[in-house]
Amino acid sequence: MIGMRNNHGDTETRTCARFTAQLGVLILFFVMGCGSRATPGEQSLIDQGEALHRSLGPAVVDDARLKGYLQQMSTRMLAAARDVVREKFGGKDESEWKYSREIQFHVARSTVANAISTGGHHVYVLLPALQRCANEDELAAAFAHAYSHTLLRHIEHNVPVEGADAPAADIALRFVEHRFTAKQEQEADDLAFRIHARAGWVPVAFANMLEHMEAERGRVAAIQSNLERLPPAAQEWSRPPIADVKRFEGHKLQAAMVAVQKRVPQTVELILLAFPNCFTAGDLPQQRDAQRELATPVSTDTPNTFEKGQRR
16 A cells, blocks of 8 residues: 555656646746737738738749758858847847747749848848859848848838738838838848858958949948958857858759749739849839839720820
8 A cells, every 4th residue: 555655646746747847848938939929010010921922932942952051041140130139239139039930031033133021031032133142151141131121120110011911012012112211221231241240151242242233332332341340259250151152053053943943923023023122223124114013903994095195
């Protein structure tokens, strides 16, 4: 009987210990979840961004090796971003979701060199921009610039939320109508440069990236000026790239091969084209054409052959 009571007591002890451990995990999960919870405004952007990403899906380069590579890049960048933002703005950023594994980097098929952030979990570098990058350091700079618009809340401040059920074309047009200002682009460059350097990529590659994307000379000069003001500790931040030049060229080639094999609906191509160019001083002609086409409603009325001028 004594043995039976001891066994029963041991069983109760083990059960209690397991329950306590499970409760501790749940409490930790809850606390972490609360710390990363988005504000209502951020959540609206996140939901809208998820809906837009589903619409853009056919244009996203879906290659397992490339996705794994971009995940490694984003993990490295997000860790540096958390440190830089805390130093720059002081204290802890309550929006911890911006540094979580939910943030995803993508390469998407298009005909223009551009980088896009929709304010939520997804950041895109369009295929021609990838092809212009000479190495990983330059690609990281392009992603860092787009990602920094999310960190700086530029999209939340500029762009009215259409909603997750809004047509993707309408969402894209809001980005056109409420585009980033020259000051915001400069702010994104400055923050992105600090994140890029802290993450260990070669700082001068940021200026090289802007040159390859045909950015204004003033933006390139501003980054070159930032190079001269890097602290001595920057020498200790340096890390080798995830992919050396040979592997990087392999990723570029694979991305191009996968992209041409996918059929992308014309509407999706127009949406990606329509997003304002974050590198050049103004949008390219094909971008303006796409913006006009998205903004022009499709009419089923019988054309009036006697009407002059463009129909609206």
